[in-house]
Amino acid sequence: MGYAVGNKVGRQNYDADYQTGRVAGQNDGIANKFTDNGQQSVGYQDGYVNGQRLGTQFYNNAKTEGAADGTKTGEAGRAPADLNGQPQGYQDGYTSAYAAGKASYDTDYQTGRTTGQTDGTANKHTDNSNQSAGYQDGYVNGQRLGEQFYNNAKTEGVTDGTKAGEAGQVPADLNGQPQGYQVGYTSAYEVGKAGYDTDYQTGQAAGQSAGESNQVPADLKDQSQGYQDGYTSAYETGKAAMIPTTKMVR
Structure with a gap:
């Protein structure tokens, strides 16, 4: 009778300690830590081991989820999420993965920016739809700067x-x-030179006529350079043609 009573009491104590240890172990597992329970009862220790295993599973699952979200956010170049209220596993997974993802974004951004600026300076565009978000963002920024330079x-x-x-x-x-x-130079030069040539011919005709008529040279200060050059050249030619040839008498 005494043994049965004692066994019952002992079992009750074990079960109570087991539950207490299980709660403590699960909390530690969720927080990814371990507490030395060498001085605790067998029930507590057994419960702790079981609870920590469950807590560790929860921690690892949360960490995996956090790593996925952190990587996605970092590689997109977005600001990190507010992790207040998230379990420890999620925070740990998110934080480390975000740092790696953001570093990758930043590297790709610089590469894309350099390429974009080079393309913008050359007035061209490259399809970057298969590149990372960082590269694409950097390319857009770089091309804008390159286009300004262009x-x-x-x-x-x-x-x-x-x-x-x-x-x-x-x-x-x-x-x-x-x-x-x-x-810019090539296209503008062609237009400017065409205007010069047209004005040169107009001035040339006027200068030739004035020279051959022995007129006083026109005031050309308001005329274009082409007109002035054509007029001046043709005027002297026309005037020279009007000088009579004198025969020498022996």
Whole structure:
């Protein structure tokens, strides 16, 4: 009778300690830690081992989920999520995975930015749909900067090309100039030179007529460079044609 009573009491104590240990073990497992229970009862120790195993499973599952979310967020270049209220496993998985994902994003961003800027400067675009989010974001930013450089260089080239063409000058050597400058200069020079040539012919006709008529040269200050050059050249030619040839008497 005494044995039965004692056994019952002992079992009750074991079960109570087991539950207490199980709760403590599960809490430690969820937090990814371990507590030395060498001084605790057998029931407590057994419960702790079982509870920690369950808690560790929960921790690992949460960590896997956090790692997936952290990687996704980091590789997208987004700000990290607020982890308050998330279990320890999720926080641990998210934090380390986010750091790795964001580092990858940043590296790809710089690579894409360099390529985009090079393409923008050359006034072209490359399909990056198969590249990472970081690369694509960097490319867009870099190309925008490159396009600004291209447009500024093109504007400068247009100004210089127009000036050279309208002055009837030989076109400049564009080797070493950026693509934008070359494109702007070339097209503007052609237009300017065409205008010069047209004005030159108009001025040439007027100058020839004035010279052959022995008129006083016209005031050309308001005329274009092409007109002035054509007029001046033809006027002297026309005037020279009007000088009579004198025969020498022996």
